[in-house]
Amino acid sequence: MVLPSFITRTIAVAAVAFAVPAIAGAGPLQVTSKVFIETPTRAADGSAKMTLMPAKKAVPGDRVVFVLAYRNTGAQPLDKLVFDNPLPAGIAYRAPAQGSAAPELSVDGRTYGPLSTLRVAAAGTPARPARADDVTHVRWRLNGPLAANGQGQFAFQAVLK
Template sequence: MSKIRMILLEAAMVTGVLMTGMSLSEVAYAAPLTATIQAAATDPQADVKIDSSIMVERTEESESGATVTTLVDPATVKVIPGDKLLFTNSYRNTGQNTVTGFVVNNPVHSAVIFTEALEDWALVSVDGGETFGQLSALSVAEATLETRPALASDVTHIRWILPSPIAPGASGELRFRGIVR
């Protein structure tokens, strides 16, 4: 039995929000967010619930001339290429048992260029989720059969292996940033 919990954002939802400017509620109605759990119902890991959200980072100049960055719900603005996004996976252990070895995998949609994971211990994949590691240790095969060091823009998936057990009632967030292509 796998101890991995996979979080998959449906392509229709992400594409709708990022490419058509549909509101998040309109897209959610058409294609609800799904989570695939690879754990038995009796496995304590099944008690860890995850809610995913996307916010648009907008930077503006305040009346005093200071630069202010705010997070905006994508349902309230049109998302366009070049917009900075903040993806958040909020987790909570709703069960009665401590959960150890919890893993979250998050694909990076092709309409998004990965820029960073906010947790420096997160692992990334540049090969569609086949292998994971620190970005600096990964490489990408070119069409010329040569390899080059992987770049943030090559990232296809992010993996968080929580380093600490999740106590009953405990919660936290796993975040990454990207830019709309």
């Protein structure tokens, strides 16, 4: 699956919103988020494939892709950018989208890392390994400065609960 080119309108999915990160003092940093639904379609040769369609409405069980696009509209590079996003309650994280860097994950909004390193503890029970359904936050860090007029995107797959 290839991520679509940027679409000019913002898509809302039945009370599902993807929080745009708050980045204090960033000024020229523009961040947009879009939601797409994975829809089965037929290729010209008759084979089945998944296509990303703008999400107009979704129901539980639908597979969705959240795309976070960013751009530096300023004349100077921006450094040390972190995109930290809580997941809406009705969304279950599944995986990074094809072609996107894997996000750091969190099950509590404080501790981040690969899913295999995270643990979940419920009151009165021993901690257990975290599962994708336990993820509450995704976070990406840019490895270097974002050049003037630089842009990029991150994306992840999820399912509506």
